[in-house]
Amino acid sequence: MLPGIIIKGIGGFYYVKTEFGLFECKARGIFRKDSFTPLPGDKVSISVSNQDEKVGNIEEIFPRDSQLIRPAVANVNQIAIVIAIKSPQPDFTLLDKLLITVEQKDISAVICINKIDLDKDMEYKNVAESYQKAGYRVLALSSAIETGFDELESALKDKTTAFAGQSGVGKSTILNRVLDSYVMETGKVSDRIERGRHTTRHAELIELKSGGFVVDTPGFSSFELSGLEAGELQNFYPEFRQYFGRCKFTGCMHISEPECEVKAALERGILDYGRHARYVEFCNMLKEKQRKKYS
Ligand SMILES: Nc1nc2c(ncn2[C@@H]2O[C@H](COP(=O)(O)OP(=O)(O)OP(=O)(O)O)[C@@H](O)[C@H]2O)c(=O)[nH]1
Ligand SMILES: [Mg+2]
Ligand SMILES: [Zn+2]
Structure with missing residues (x-):
């Protein structure tokens, strides 16, 4: 048996990262019978059925520390909530709802204020102060002028971080910069549709060179608080x-x-x-x- 972590699942196959490389695995029937679905981020142990072709079976899934619903990912231990200081304007209602949800799940949060290149009046400093007062770690970023990335990289090191936030705030652009390669689709949703590109994405853990994983998530514009009075x-x-x-x-x-x-x-x-x-x-x-x- 070999321990590993599920990086992504596509069409019934799970890609499991192990110390001997990436294995393409099927989940044993027992999981299906219990209607238990393995998720990216799950810590598993696999049996290897073909060492050369790197094929195996998932035999066991270890208990999850956390589970996100949208997208479905297990064992995320940090959420990077991204807002843009301009274009789109920050939505503090959405930000606070996200923070509440993150607190409910007992996951840590880091707030990324992005697009500070557009912020001639340095308004981001007031926003940062409001949330620092609340005890949150706040980073100021701009992919356009390449600022804030050293701090971001140290915040991401050795953690599994999901990037969340409104559509268009720059999550995917930040990740492409952090990953030093073009991995995520960026740009306006409407542009992507016009280009006729395939926009549905499966949640995927992407490994950072410096240690840790990141997960991109599609943006949304609102959601309701749930599970609390x-x-x-x-x-x-x-x-x-x-x-x-x-x-x-x-x-x-x-x-x-x-x-x-x-x-x-x-x-x-x-x-x-x-x-x-x-x-x-x-x-x-x-x-x-x-x-x-x-x-
Ligand atoms: N001025 C400026 N524009 C940026 C910056 N980062 C991203 N953008 C632009 O903002 C737009 C949206 O960026 P994305 O990275 O696709 O945003 P996203 O948050 O991933 O959006 P969804 O995937 O729809 O949730 C793109 O046109 C980017 O070029 C930045 O730091 N400054
Ligand atoms: Mg995106
Ligand atoms: Zn009181």
């Missing part, structure tokens, strides 16, 4: 945690309660207003959802 939302704001248990009311939601430490920190400028305002918005949205469900 309004009362729990605060748990997914790392910057609120230090105030837990210090507000006057037990179960304080930090919205309109008196003697709230989170709001006091907001007034002192320690916490970011925008982050809090969107938190209130999400809370109301989740409450409304709960109300509809139980009425």
